[in-house]
Amino acid sequence: MDKLGVSIIGCGSIAQLSHFSSIDELPETELIATCDRDEKRAEEMAKKWKARGKWYKDYREMLEKEKMDIVIIATPQAYHHEQAIAAAEKGIHLFVEKPMTCTNKEAWEIVEAAEKAKVKLMIGCNQRFWSQHQIGKELIEKGVIGDIKMGRSSLHESWKLFPERLSFTDFRRRADEGASAALLEVAVHRIDLIRWLMGSEVKRVVGIAKRIASPKEYTLLDDAMWMIMEFENGSISAVSSDRFSPAVSNITEIYGTEGTMFLSSEATNPFQSVPIAIYSDKDYNWDELPDVMRKWFYPQTFWPDDFLAKPVPKRWISISPPREWSYSKMLKYFVECIQKDKEPELTSGRDGAKVIEIICAVFKSMETNSWVDLPLKEEVVPPQYKPYYKNRK
Ligand SMILES: NC(=O)c1ccc[n+]([C@@H]2O[C@H](COP(=O)([O-])OP(=O)(O)OC[C@H]3O[C@@H](n4cnc5c(N)ncnc54)[C@H](O)[C@@H]3O)[C@@H](O)[C@H]2O)c1
Missing domain, CATH: 3.30.360.10 (Dihydrodipicolinate Reductase; domain 2)
Incomplete structure (x- = not known):
């Protein structure tokens, strides 16, 4: 069977501690391309782990130019939403690091984008793999x-x-x-x-x-x-x-x-x-x-x-x-889900979104001084993040 091609957006600590070596260890996967806004880091990782393709500073360019089956999104959480949606629209399976997003609305939008594009979506909750x-x-x-x-x-x-x-x-x-x-x-x-x-x-x-x-x-x-x-x-x-x-x-x-x-x-x-x-x-x-x-x-x-x-x-x-090593077990599991066309129940996009919803409910609970029922009826944005989120939209 052909290997599944994997690219990584965000070549920082979690990518270096876990994802590059997991791709390398698994016989079913190969590294295609790397992307980091620090281009030197993307280049260093592409060379170190012998990527088949190139390295990129801009993830859109990477998604445009390289062919891959899976993208691992390992940037800070504020970027997960835009990067995941862009990759889903290209028909690429999504492995999104935890926390899935910063708001409940964004989390459900990723779920919808993945379902619409019929791609698999898994969240990097490695605790379930210990x-x-x-x-x-x-x-x-x-x-x-x-x-x-x-x-x-x-x-x-x-x-x-x-x-x-x-x-x-x-x-x-x-x-x-x-x-x-x-x-x-x-x-x-x-x-x-x-x-x-x-x-x-x-x-x-x-x-x-x-x-x-x-x-x-x-x-x-x-x-x-x-x-x-x-x-x-x-x-x-x-x-x-x-x-x-x-x-x-x-x-x-x-x-x-x-x-x-x-x-x-x-x-x-x-x-x-x-x-x-x-x-x-x-x-x-x-x-x-x-x-x-x-x-x-x-x-x-x-x-x-x-x-x-x-x-x-x-x-x-x-x-x-x-x-x-929980991280390599996690990637192996995701690959199996893709190969056997089954839902990554450990941890699916829906699980990830429900967790973000629980987190947003805690912020809402602080705001209202009370218990908050789920599912939430509105988007909740973490208080310190509000000004940045507003500007971004
Ligand atoms: N599953 C886990 O146990 C686990 C552990 C650590 C981190 N994480 C998650 O992984 C994500 C990254 O954490 P980290 O510790 O690797 O952070 P880090 O700061 O070490 O690395 C982030 C990398 O992303 C790059 N980057 C930032 N914005 C970018 C953009 N817009 N486009 C391309 N590259 C960009 C940075 O230059 C940096 O190299 C976070 O969401 C974090 O919560 C998960």
Whole structure:
């Protein structure tokens, strides 16, 4: 089978940390062209990764001159909308980095453009591709912790990591290109994750996102956020993020009627010390436990005699699956979806747009001082982004 040609718009940190090497590793893909408004960076990447075509400063010229199957849009979020629509109109499959866009209206416009052009659309929510999150989802679906009633997810990632250590630009702290920091740039990952794990649509939202610690000379954007979601099936969840606390911290907790699950996508501190810890109140025999629990379970006693007991004694089990690179799994999955003509359910354009809608509902909730029902009836623009957005339209 012919390889799928992939081009990249935005050759900055995420492209260099993940997308170029993923294209290179996958036997089904080849790099066609690169584009960056910093032409030198586009040239350097095209040469380093042996692009078949050229490098470009202007994405429109690249879309015009090069033939490709997939475009990866890895520019700051303020540009995702125009670039995705232009590529969809050329019949190119779209891989759009998270956050999909800066407003709910723009997100749905990309979905419509992709559907009209009959191209696949996937959003770069790599959290769904960490093995522990996929195992967690599988165990939830197998009913190991009963009916899922509550969830909580947090991701705290300081400015020192992004943009200061890893980004090529300072867009993350700028209103014109980043639009919102803690909520749109960081929490987006966990809103997507919790919505997926809870397995229900969000009905209403209340939350806060504001600058509480960073000097205004550094940024005007929100550096902290908290939110609560109520789902259509009655369950509830919370998400929090910040950009000022120095240590990276992330944890997801899922509470069911018959158990609890803790997940950590990068177990980097003594508290979040294993990728999955799970407690089930069910009376399982050892051979009835889901395979994944027996396969990757790490024995906490040298001779685990008590596992031969029937049923298995109730206690916490930790699972440490092999560490896999979520980004290459994500591209592989997208390629499979294109080849088999199936919808990229992990994470589809519609999922991406629903997450942007939840984020916009938090801004609306701040404005109205109340719960906000979904779906939104109007376009909501992040407050700091409003003047730039207006000028652009
Ligand atoms: N999925 C993830 O885990 C993940 C991680 C990091 C970043 N991201 C997302 O990827 C996007 C890029 O982030 P980054 O960290 O790579 O940023 P970055 O600043 O390191 O790189 C952005 C690149 O885009 C280029 N660029 C900016 N505007 C452009 C335009 N209009 N046309 C062409 N090139 C343009 C810049 O010159 C730069 O090289 C953001 O939306 C970010 O949220 C996702």
